[in-house]
Amino acid sequence: MTSFFWEPIQGLEAIRREMDQLLQQFDSPRGRYARSAFLPGVSARAYPLINIGEDKDNVYVEALAPGLNPETIEVTVLRDQLRIAGEKTAINPDIKAEAFHRSERGAGKFTRVIALPTEVEGDKVKAEYKNGLLLLTLPKHAEAKPKQIAVKVS
Amino acid sequence: MMKETTVPANTEKNVPDTREETRTLTPPVDIFETENGLVVVADLPGVEKEKIDVNVEKNILTLKATPKHQLDKEIAGREYQLLPFFRQFQLSDAVDQSKISAEMKYGVLTIHLPKVAEQQPRKIAVNVAQ
Numbered sequence: 001m002t003s004f005f006w007e008p009i010q011g012l013e014a015i016r017r018e019m020d021q022l023l024q025q026f027d028s029p030r031g032r033y034a035r036s037a038f039l040p041g042v043s044a045r046a047y048p049l050i051n052i053g054e055d056k057d058n059v060y061v062e063a064l065a066p067g068l069n070p071e072t073i074e075v076t077v078l079r080d081q082l083r084i085a086g087e088k089t090a091i092n093p094d095i096k097a098e099a100f101h102r103s104e105r106g107a108g109k110f111t112r113v114i115a116l117p118t119e120v121e122g123d124k125v126k127a128e129y130k131n132g133l134l135l136l137t138l139p140k141h142a143e144a145k146p147k148q149i150a151v152k153v154s
Numbered sequence: 155m156m157k158e159t160t161v162p163a164n165t166e167k168n169v170p171d172t173r174e175e176t177r178t179l180t181p182p183v184d185i186f187e188t189e190n191g192l193v194v195v196a197d198l199p200g201v202e203k204e205k206i207d208v209n210v211e212k213n214i215l216t217l218k219a220t221p222k223h224q225l226d227k228e229i230a231g232r233e234y235q236l237l238p239f240f241r242q243f244q245l246s247d248a249v250d251q252s253k254i255s256a257e258m259k260y261g262v263l264t265i266h267l268p269k270v271a272e273q274q275p276r277k278i279a280v281n282v283a284q
Contacts, residue, residue: 046233049234050231050233051229051231051233051234052229052230052231052232053225053227053228053229053230054227054228054230055227055228059230060225060227062223062224062225064200064233064234064236065199066197066198066199066260066262067197067260067261067262068260070260091186091195095186095188099186099188100185100186100187101185101186101187101192102183102184102185103186104182104183104184105182105183105184105196105197106182117230117231128224129260131199131200131201131221131224131260132197132198132199132200132201132260132261133199133200133223133224133261135224135225
């Protein structure tokens with residue numbers, strides 16, 4: 001595609017494509033300036049925070065989510081899209097707002113959708129909630145696994 | 155009633171200086187008052203029950219905890235890093251320091267700080283003179 005000679009028309013085309021991509025980012029519901037307040041399930045801040053790990057067979061996701069009600073945790077996987085939803089338990093609602101000296105923890109429902117590095121087997125996902133960390137083990141789809149090619153020495 | 159402080163740590167002799175203590179996370183807390191005293195609720199994700207150190211010395215409540223990642227594989231994307239948690243609060247004399255209790259559930263620590271008996275509201279029965 002790239003030519004040795006300067007091709008102004010192709011150069012302009014590339015710039016136009018980049019501009020289109022940039023505008024698309026602003027338009028998308030996940031974009032920074034989107035009207036996120038009107039859309040359900042899209043929070044202004046990514047919650048929970050996530051670390052992604054990977055080895056030959058699995059993708060691992062660790063989510064920082066203390067104080068969840070374990071029954072509300074919902075994990076769904078579609079191809080390479082992982083959705084985590086749940087609710088952080090609020091403090092006993094009988095306590096009046098005046099009684100609070102500090103309120104930094106926050107509570108409520110959340111949803112987060114993440115793109116995984118590869119496609120995974122949705123029906124073999126394991127989830128474990130321990131000490132406020134949610135650990136997901138997502139086996140990679142057979143097609144996404146790296147294939148070892150034996151090199152024959154003749 | 156409750157003021158947050160950071161007390162300079164005692165520098166002991168012959169104790170090697172490590173950087174661990176200086177790089178800490180401040181856990182978010184909720185503090186509220188009930189009839190019997192104060193309750194401190196702190197988010198401590200990734201902390202085992204045994205790795206929490208809550209102590210009161212000279213009216214200062216110190217909360218220390220060492221978290222551990224559950225993910226020990228090669229990291230492909232990192233949004234957070236768990237460091238030791240550290241936070242201190244100045245207690246008032248109204249807290250009965252011998253009766254402080256704490257519990258841990260789902261990575262959330264709840265510390266109960268009961269008021270001393272004289273500070274608790276006392277219901278006085280009114281007798282009607284016949």
